[in-house]
Amino acid sequence: MKIKFLGTGASEAIPAFFCGCPVCESARKNGGKEIRTRAGVVIDDRLMIDFGPDTLLHTLYTGLDLSKIKSVLFTHSHSDHFYAFDLLARSLYSGEGAPNDILKVYGSAAIKNGLIDSVWYNKERVFDRISFCEIAAEREFFAEGYKITPIGVIHIPTEPCFMFLIEKDGKAYLHVHDSDFPTERAFAFLKDKGVKLNAVTFDCTYGLIKTEYGGHMNLYQNIRAKERLIKDGTADGNTKFYSSHICHKAGSFDDIAREAGKNGIEVAYDGLETEIL
Numbered sequence: 636m637k638i639k640f641l642g643t644g645a646s647e648a649i650p651a652f653f654c655g656c657p658v659c660e661s662a663r664k665n666g667g668k669e670i671r672t673r674a675g676v677v678i679d680d681r682l683m684i685d686f687g688p689d690t691l692l693h694t695l696y697t698g699l700d701l702s703k704i705k706s707v708l709f710t711h712s713h714s715d716h717f718y719a720f721d722l723l724a725r726s727l728y729s730g731e732g733a734p735n736d737i738l739k740v741y742g743s744a745a746i747k748n749g750l751i752d753s754v755w756y757n758k759e760r761v762f763d764r765i766s767f768c769e770i771a772a773e774r775e776f777f778a779e780g781y782k783i784t785p786i787g788v789i790h791i792p793t794e795p796c797f798m799f800l801i802e803k804d805g806k807a808y809l810h811v812h813d814s815d816f817p818t819e820r821a822f823a824f825l826k827d828k829g830v831k832l833n834a835v836t837f838d839c840t841y842g843l844i845k846t847e848y849g850g851h852m853n854l855y856q857n858i859r860a861k862e863r864l865i866k867d868g869t870a871d872g873n874t875k876f877y878s879s880h881i882c883h884k885a886g887s888f889d890d891i892a893r894e895a896g897k898n899g900i901e902v903a904y905d906g907l908e909t910e911i912l
């Protein structure tokens with residue numbers, strides 16, 4: 636299973652609009668790993684998690700080929716993860732040579748409503764080449780040959796938000812963002828399943844900021860979550876851990892990576908690829 640990080644920033648991206656902080660200034664000047672577009676990953680080039688406002692950039696700069704994407708999973712409907720208008724190109728205005736098959740979209744009812752509400756014309760064509768499937772926490776389903784289990788997270792109270800456990804051929808990936816520190820129920824659910832995780836990505840919005848604001852995590856919470864998964868036997872010394880969804884106030888790439896590296900966590904950057912063998 637190949638996991639590619641398309642975007643690794645929080646909602647305001649790095650460099651953030653209108654921001655002159657040292658991290659944003661450094662990103663404008665130096666580029667590279669300091670630049671973070673809005674978050675999303677793609678599994679084996681065909682299963683996407685989230686489809687945010689920077690998807691066009693991902694097709695230009697990360698090699699994302701949307702014609703190969705047949706299913707998209709949504710963690711939640713915040714607009715840095717769900718940019719409905721661009722996704723609707725599939726149904727409304729794809730050009731010659733565009734795929735004619737149906738793109739499967741999996742998420743809470745907030746995603747379905749967002750798709751319908753985001754267009755002011757041709758509303759009756761929204762689901763022409765998109766099918767919507769409502770998902771619920773702890774109810775597994777299959778997409779593109781992967782077994783996918785949404786697990787509830789604490790992020791916002793207005794809709795269900797999910798982490799995703801994605802399994803195939805004896806390999807398992809856990810995608811955890813946007814999310815506060817995982818709940819006892821989530822840890823217990825994973826432990827009871829007896830799953831052995833090969834890779835995990837945590838929400839690390841606040842990076843080196845020690846304050847815990849809720850709804851997201853900092854690096855120190857990522858470290859605690861990692862230790863808890865290992866203690867539970869859900870992960871072990873071979874599990875790869877990544878921090879992503881990082882905001883411009885969280886610290887520079889190098890500073891976060893140094894601290895994370897000491898604790899066995901790699902800081903993700905746009906375009907990073909990892910293969911679970």
Ligand SMILES: [Zn+2]
Nearest residue numbers: 645646715813
């Ligand atoms: Zn987000």
Ligand SMILES: [Zn+2]
Nearest residue numbers: 654656659883
């Ligand atoms: Zn900034």
Ligand SMILES: [Zn+2]
Nearest residue numbers: 711713790813
């Ligand atoms: Zn969010």
